[in-house]
Structures are given as structure tokens and as C-alpha cells.
Amino acid sequence: MRGGRTYDTVVVGAGVSGLTAATRLAEAGASVCVLAKGVGSTHLAAGTIDVLGYTPDRVDEPGAALSAFVAERPEHPYALLGTAAVAPALRWLTEHVAAGPQPGYCYVGGGLDRNALLPTALGAARPSALVPETMAAGELRRPDPVCVASARVLRDFHPTLCAANVSRAGVEARAVELEMAWERPDANALGLAARLDDPGFRADLAAQLAPRLRPGERLGLPAVIGLRDPHGAWTELERRLERPVFEIPTLPPSVPGIRVFDALRAALTAAGGRLVMGAEVVGAEREGGRVTALRAAGAGREVRYTARWVVLATGGFASGGLVLGQDWVVRETVLGLPLRGVPAAGKPRFSADYFGEQPMARAGVAVDASLRSPELENALVAGAALAGAEPWREGSGEGIALTSGLRAAELVLESEGVSVAA
Amino acid sequence: MTDVLHELLRGSLDHCVKCTICETACPVSNVTPLFPGPKYVGPQAERYRVEGEPPDEWSVDYCSGCGICTTVCPQGVKIAELNAHARQAVKQARGFPLRDRLIARPTVLGRLGTPVAPLANATLRSRPLRALGERLLGVHRSAPLPRFAGRTFRSWARRHTSPPAKRRVVYFHGCGTQYYEPDVGRQVVAVLERNGFEVVIPKQDCCGLPLQSNGLFDDARRYVRRLAGALAPHARDGTLVVGNATSCTLMLKREAREILGLEDDPDLALVSERTYDICELLLELHHRGELDTDFRPVEEVVAYHAPCQQQGHWMGKPAIELLELVPGLQVRELTARCCGIAGTYGLKRDRYEIAMATGAGLFDQVRASGAGVVACDSETCRWQIEHGTEAPSVHPIELLHRAYGL
Numbered sequence: 001m002r003g004g005r006t007y008d009t010v011v012v013g014a015g016v017s018g019l020t021a022a023t024r025l026a027e028a029g030a031s032v033c034v035l036a037k038g039v040g041s042t043h044l045a046a047g048t049i050d051v052l053g054y055t056p057d058r059v060d061e062p063g064a065a066l067s068a069f070v071a072e073r074p075e076h077p078y079a080l081l082g083t084a085a086v087a088p089a090l091r092w093l094t095e096h097v098a099a100g101p102q103p104g105y106c107y108v109g110g111g112l113d114r115n116a117l118l119p120t121a122l123g124a125a126r127p128s129a130l131v132p133e134t135m136a137a138g139e140l141r142r143p144d145p146v147c148v149a150s151a152r153v154l155r156d157f158h159p160t161l162c163a164a165n166v167s168r169a170g171v172e173a174r175a176v177e178l179e180m181a182w183e184r185p186d187a188n189a190l191g192l193a194a195r196l197d198d199p200g201f202r203a204d205l206a207a208q209l210a211p212r213l214r215p216g217e218r219l220g221l222p223a224v225i226g227l228r229d230p231h232g233a234w235t236e237l238e239r240r241l242e243r244p245v246f247e248i249p250t251l252p253p254s255v256p257g258i259r260v261f262d263a264l265r266a267a268l269t270a271a272g273g274r275l276v277m278g279a280e281v282v283g284a285e286r287e288g289g290r291v292t293a294l295r296a297a298g299a300g301r302e303v304r305y306t307a308r309w310v311v312l313a314t315g316g317f318a319s320g321g322l323v324l325g326q327d328w329v330v331r332e333t334v335l336g337l338p339l340r341g342v343p344a345a346g347k348p349r350f351s352a353d354y355f356g357e358q359p360m361a362r363a364g365v366a367v368d369a370s371l372r373s374p375e376l377e378n379a380l381v382a383g384a385a386l387a388g389a390e391p392w393r394e395g396s397g398e399g400i401a402l403t404s405g406l407r408a409a410e411l412v413l414e415s416e417g418v419s420v421a422a
Numbered sequence: 423m424t425d426v427l428h429e430l431l432r433g434s435l436d437h438c439v440k441c442t443i444c445e446t447a448c449p450v451s452n453v454t455p456l457f458p459g460p461k462y463v464g465p466q467a468e469r470y471r472v473e474g475e476p477p478d479e480w481s482v483d484y485c486s487g488c489g490i491c492t493t494v495c496p497q498g499v500k501i502a503e504l505n506a507h508a509r510q511a512v513k514q515a516r517g518f519p520l521r522d523r524l525i526a527r528p529t530v531l532g533r534l535g536t537p538v539a540p541l542a543n544a545t546l547r548s549r550p551l552r553a554l555g556e557r558l559l560g561v562h563r564s565a566p567l568p569r570f571a572g573r574t575f576r577s578w579a580r581r582h583t584s585p586p587a588k589r590r591v592v593y594f595h596g597c598g599t600q601y602y603e604p605d606v607g608r609q610v611v612a613v614l615e616r617n618g619f620e621v622v623i624p625k626q627d628c629c630g631l632p633l634q635s636n637g638l639f640d641d642a643r644r645y646v647r648r649l650a651g652a653l654a655p656h657a658r659d660g661t662l663v664v665g666n667a668t669s670c671t672l673m674l675k676r677e678a679r680e681i682l683g684l685e686d687d688p689d690l691a692l693v694s695e696r697t698y699d700i701c702e703l704l705l706e707l708h709h710r711g712e713l714d715t716d717f718r719p720v721e722e723v724v725a726y727h728a729p730c731q732q733q734g735h736w737m738g739k740p741a742i743e744l745l746e747l748v749p750g751l752q753v754r755e756l757t758a759r760c761c762g763i764a765g766t767y768g769l770k771r772d773r774y775e776i777a778m779a780t781g782a783g784l785f786d787q788v789r790a791s792g793a794g795v796v797a798c799d800s801e802t803c804r805w806q807i808e809h810g811t812e813a814p815s816v817h818p819i820e821l822l823h824r825a826y827g828l
Binding site for chain 2: 003004005006033036037038039040043044182183184188190191194252253258262265266269272274275276277278279280296297298299300301303319320
């Protein structure tokens with residue numbers, strides 16, 4: 001008996017680009033299955049939607065900056081996708097989070113017109129096109145003073161450090177550290193967020209904070225304001241404390257990132273899409289210029305997934321989508337697709353300046369505007385596996401993931417004869 | 423630990439990048455300070471453990487062994503498997519309480535309880551006797567214990583002859599079906615026969631999973647080897663082994679090798695590769711166009727919970743795809759973590775409260791779902807869900823059986 005399953009499309013990877021592509025396909029009525037080795041980058045990312053933050057100067061108006069940016073970089077994913085594709089992708093995410101499982105929770109911000117400038121956990125300014133509503137009041141262009149507060153038990157967040165750097169950015173800021181009773185030596189962001197879903201805990205927290213705050217100050221808290229009900233938790237804190245309250249992204253685990261994952265997963269499964277967690281793709285079958293099936297790890301044996309289309313959303317080096325071997329050869333791990341941007345033999349691969357331009361950084365799968373590798377006609381690539389971008393220096397990761405994920409899905413639908421409304 | 427296992431587990435350790443994704447998924451560490459989480463007691467603490475030296479730690483014993491950390495890890499670290507070994511070493515050093523030796527042997531309990539089922543069931547539901555059992559044995563007085571059916575599945579299977587058919591499967595029914603839920607076994611057989619399978623039901627015993635999760639590895643190895651030996655002769659010519667208990671089939675597929683280190687047992691190697699969960703098998707049939715989908719409408723709202731060890735099969739949630747084929751049946755996927763029970767974990771006096779706190783999120787989702795029935799693949803999880811919510815909980819196969827009108 002020949003085992004396995006068959007779907008119209010198999011998406012590899014459950015980060016933002018994979019979940020976006022799969023959800024778009026499922027909502028158009030296609031049968032789609034996401035194979036994921038594990039949970040993806042969402043749980044580690046800040047939860048902001050960064051489209052273009054640096055070129056390398058800081059960008060205030062990402063929409064306006066994009067055309068010059070891609071003109072100089074014809075092999076950048078944004079150049080392949082077309083800058084006009086970004087705005088619909090942002091709209092798509094906004095709608096899906098708003099319709100998601102966290103009631104009332106939504107993304108806000110200037111989108112392509114204007115980047116928000118929000119503090120990171122270190123208090124550095126980070127430009128983002130869209131931000132969770134719970135972060136928006138952290139805007140560093142606003143003049144009103146900031147109080148950064150946290151509980152000492154959250155050991156990975158240092159309000160004093162954050163506030164000092166916010167001050168250096170030109171906004172008056174100070175820090176408050178709360179002593180919070182906690183039943184273990186340290187708390188993580190997720191544990192605190194789960195507590196903030198509880199109205200009783202929120203009331204206690206507000207009561208503890210209120211006497212420590214000064215008139216006219218807005219309050220920055222680590223991003224732990226609720227997991228299931230962030231909107232309810234956040235609005236209640238604002239009401240009780242009678243001032244703007246905003247979340248500041250934390251070190252992993254990232255609560256706002258988990259909210260994105262929860263929203264996209266809910267949309268995917270509601271539309272009939274499937275998600276197989278733990279199923280690392282370990283092999284592929286090809287026939288001529290087509291991939292006909294993927295083989296994924298299942299308990300006890302490999303499982304064969306047959307599909308007409310494959311969307312590769314496996315990420316870059318950090319996610320294992322690309323691997324630099326001990327032989328110094330870079331490989332794309334699922335289909336072995338040809339790459340672009342890998343420094344030639346004998347040329348420098350890395351530079352000693354960690355945050356400088358890294359020769360290896362733009363390595364990725366070489367695709368054309370149809371997101372296809374010349375080798376395979378039915379495999380499309382989305383997200384950080386694409387060549388040509390340096391998301392952490394450009395501040396472009398989510399923009400590329402969303403736009404390419406959506407585009408990959410729409411290219412599949414067009415090829416299948418499904419009309420795609422703009 | 424064998425060399426192969428050592429390589430698999432310790433070799434995966436250096437892939438840990440401390441991303442904390444396992445911590446976000448751990449059902450236990452998120453409700454109790456007693457368990458610091460899979461990353462701490464797993465990849466982090468493992469670096470300080472020396473094989474053969476007595477362990478100086480207790481927190482790893484609060485791991486319930488659900489295994490979800492390994493499933494969500496994006497780097498392929500064998501977190502749950504490492505922790506199972508660490509837990510075993512701790513328990514070994516401390517000595518195994520009588521309770522753990524007893525509740526880890528469903529066959530012994532089943533054989534004792536079945537002939538005197540009415541008395542046994544009355545005993546297990548008597549509050550004074552349960553209070554006594556809690557004091558003497560350490561089984562929590564409120565923990566959900568199943569009812570003995572009073573007749574075993576095998577007593578039915580012995581009299582049942584599956585009609586000869588072109589394709590055959592071997593049915594691994596497990597202890598839950600054998601002693602507590604023989605009807606589920608009959609439904610599995612009927613659904614398989616409806617789909618053109620001749621069902622072979624060899625004599626079989628426990629897979630050893632409860633022993634393994636209680637740290638009694640040597641006993642667990644004996645059980646699982648014996649089970650593999652009983653199933654293997656029937657599985658040699660390509661015949662598949664099908665089970666309905668996803669925790670027990672996971673033992674055959676993966677845990678016997680990746681936790682108990684039985685990678686050299688040829689019977690187990692054969693059985694491991696051929697074992698299917700019943701929903702997994704039916705879904706593959708469906709994808710080949712070979713599933714009988716002539717279902718009658720079932721006007722019902724069902725909430726589906728995928729047990730942690732079901733997710734450890736790395737096969738997604740085939741029950742949902744199957745149940746969605748039934749006209750009228752509205753399927754609501756529950757996304758909360760674990761129900762808490764983890765086999766025998768939630769039965770223990772000092773673990774019961776943790777298990778109930780773990781399951782609280784799931785219980786809330788069940789109540790909010792508006793479902794009249796909960797579907798779940800694992801029997802101990804079903805009993806825990808019924809205990810936590812009073813919602814009737816069934817194996818997905820029961821709904822398919824109804825939809826076939828069998």
C-alpha cells in the first residue's frame with residue numbers, strides 16, 4: 001500500500017510568509033497543507049510589521065523611499081515583487097489580525113506613508129510601518145515624557161537601560177521597577193502575559209503602578225499585556241491609569257509575535273488549511289522540471305506529500321532554510337535550489353563588523369519575478385529564503401515575508417485559473 | 423544509554439539556540455513554578471549531567487512527558503527525550519513508589535478489575551475508599567479513573583471473524599480498549615471492514631508506555647518488545663498495524679527507539695515503520711480516493727482536541743479532515759494546550775492540581791465551543807476532559823461509525 005497525502009499546494013514553513021501564503025490559498029478554496037519542522041520566527045520577532053527602515057539612513061516614509069531603494073537593487077525581493085504589491089499585503093495582514101481570535105486587537109500606524117518610531121527593549125528607535133495598537137503610544141517623535149516600568153522578576157527586561165536610551169533619543173524618560181510577588185525566581189514574558197489576561201491581576205498591577213507615575217507621563221511596559229485578550233488588557237490599563245500605555249518588545253519569547261502566529265493559524269484552519277507541526281521535509285521527488293512530492297519526517301517513517309504546487313517558505317540561515325556546510329558550500333535544504341548572492345570562492349564571506357555589511361547576508365534562492373527558480377516550474381519561494389535582502393539591516397523582514405507570501409499564493413491561483421482581485 | 427541513542431539525544435543538544443519556543447508550548451511550566459520549563463531542565467541542565475553520577479535535582483520529575491517541546495522545536499532538539507532520561511535517573515535514585523509500579527501496569531489492573539467490575543467500579547467511586555487510596559497509595563481522590571467494562575475487547579474479538587478481503591490490517595487495540603472501552607474497538611473494526619479491510623487481531627499486551635513515563639525503563643522494554651513480537655509476524659508481508667490509542671502507537675512508532683533505545687530490535691523496527699493511527703490511515707485512504715465517504719448526516723457540533731502525543735506523530739490532525747467529511751457535523755478545533763493528565767501524571771496526589779491547572783485552558787475552550795461532544799484520540803485525555811468539563815468525550819472513530827450508520 002503506497003502511503004501519503006495529496007494537496008493542491010504544500011507550503012514548507014510556518015513563519016509569516018508560509019502562513020500568509022497558505023491562508024490566502026485556503027481562503028480561495030484551494031486544498032493546502034503547511035509542513036513545519038517546528039514553530040517559526042513569529043515567536044522570536046517583535047510583532048511589528050517593518051517594511052523599510054534603513055537605506056542605510058533611517059527611513060520615515062517607506063512608500064516614498066521604496067522606489068529609489070529598488071532602483072538601486074534590481075535583485076532585491078521588493079524589486080521582483082514590485083513596490084505596488086506592498087500596500088495590499090499590509091492591508092491583508094491588518095484585516096486578518098482584526099478578524100482574529102484576540103477580540104478588538106488590531107494593527108495601526110502610517111503604513112507606507114510613515115514609519116512609526118518605537119523603542120526596542122534596549123530603548124533604541126525602531127522604524128515600523130504597522131504596529132500593534134498596544135505599542136503605538138511609544139512613538140518617539142511625540143514629546144510627552146515616558147516612564148518605562150517593569151517588574152524585577154522579568155529578568156530579561158531592564159527599564160533603566162531602556163529609559164536611558166530613550167532619553168538619548170530625545171524623549172524625557174525614567175524607569176520604575178516594581179517588586180512583584182512571583183512564585184518562582186524569574187518570570188518570562190509569556191507567563192506574565194497569561195496573568196494579564198486575568199482582570200484581577202490587571203487591577204492589582206494598575207494599583208501598584210498608579211502611585212509611581214507622574215502627571216503627563218505615558219507608560220511603557222514590556223510587551224506582556226495579554227495573550228488571549230490584549231485589547232481588553234491594554235484598554236483597561238489605560239483607563240485605570242488615565243494615560244497612554246504602550247508595549248515595548250521583549251527578548252524572546254515574544255508575546256506580540258505569538259499573537260500574530262495565533263491570528264494567522266486561526267485564519268488558516270478556519271479556511272480549511274492544514275498545519276503539520278514537526279514534519280521536517282527530508283526529501284523531494286522530481287519529474288523533469290517539476291517537483292512532484294515532498295517527503296517529510298513522521299514518527300516511525302517518512303510521509304509522502306504529493307502536490308501540484310510547492311511554496312518554499314523555509315527562511316534563511318537562522319531558520320535552517322539555508323545551511324552553510326563545513327565544506328563552505330551554501331545549500332537550500334529542501335529542494336537544493338540554485339542560490340544567488342553567495343560570495344565566490346576566495347572572496348570574503350563575513351566581515352568582522354557584526355552590524356556592518358556582511359558579504360554572506362544577501363545569499364538566498366535565485367528566483368525571477370514569478371518567484372520561481374529556473375529549475376522548477378511549480379515551486380515558488382517566499383520570505384527570508386529569497387536572495388537579495390538583508391532584512392535585519394534594512395528593517396524589511398515582515399514586509400518581504402507578507403508581500404512575497406501573498407504573491408506566491410496569487411501566482412499559484414492565477415496559474416490554476418482562479419481570478420485574483422487586486 | 424546506547425551509543426545510537428546517545429548520539430541522537432546528546433547530539434541534538436548543540437542545536438539548541440535558547441530561542442524559548444519550547445517554553446511557550448510547555449503546558450506544565452506555564453501553570454506551576456515547580457517545573458522551570460523544558461529548556462532549563464532539558465538542553466541547559468543536560469550539559470551538566472554526567473552519565474552514571476547520581477542526579478542532584480528534582481524539578482525534572484515535574485515534566486509530564488507530553489513531548490510537545492520536541493514537536494515545536496524548530497531546531498530538532500530532542501528535548502522531551504532528554505528529559506525522559508533525566509527523569510528516569512532521578513526516579514531511579516529515589517526509588518519507585520508502589521503507586522507508580524501499580525498504575526503503570528494497566529494489564530495487571532485490568533485483569534484484576536474486569537472479573538469483579540461492579541465491585542471494582544463501586545470501589546473506585548466510593549469517596550471514603552478513594553480518600554483511603556489517596557493516603558495509602560498516593561492516587562488523588564478526585565483523579566479521573568475509568569470504569570471497567572466488565573468484558574474485555576478480546577472476549578468479543580475471539581468470537582468475531584473478519585470477512586476475508588483483498589487487503590488486511592493488524593489491529594493493535596491497546597489496554598484502554600481492552601479493559602475500559604471495548605466498544606471503541608468494535609467500532610474501529612467495523613469502520614475498517616466497511617472500507618474493505620480484513621482485520622486481524624492477534625493476542626497482545628500493553629506497549630509499556632505507562633512504565634516508561636514512570637521511569638521503569640527495563641520493564642517498559644520487556645513489554646514493548648513482547649508487543650512488537652506479537653504484532654511483527656502479522657506485519658511481515660507489508661500488512662499495516664493500526665491502532666486507535668495515539669499515545670500507544672507513538673510508543674511503537676518512535677518512543678521505544680528514541681526513549682527506550684531499542685533501535686536494534688528487528689521486530690520493533692518492522693512494526694515501528696508499519697504502525698498507523700486509525701485516523702491517519704483513513705485519511706491516506708481518502709487522499710487516494712479509496713475511503714468510503716457515504717456518510718449519513720450527523721447533526722452535531724463537535725470540538726476536537728489533539729492530544730500532545732497525537733501531535734508527536736508529526737501527522738497534523740487527520741481526525742479533523744475526516745470529521746469534516748461528515749455532512750451536518752460542525753467541527754471546532756480546540757487550540758488550547760494539553761488536558762493535563764499525561765497518562766498517569768494527573769492521577770498522582772502531588773500532581774493532580776497541576777494537571778487540572780494545565781487543563782483549565784482546554785476546559786474553558788470546551789465550554790465556550792458550544793459543542794455537544796468532544797472528540798479526542800487518547801483515552802486518558804478523554805477521561806480527563808470529561809472530568810474537567812462533564813462534556814461527553816469520544817474517540818473520533820465513534821462519530822465516523824455513527825455516520826456510516828453501522
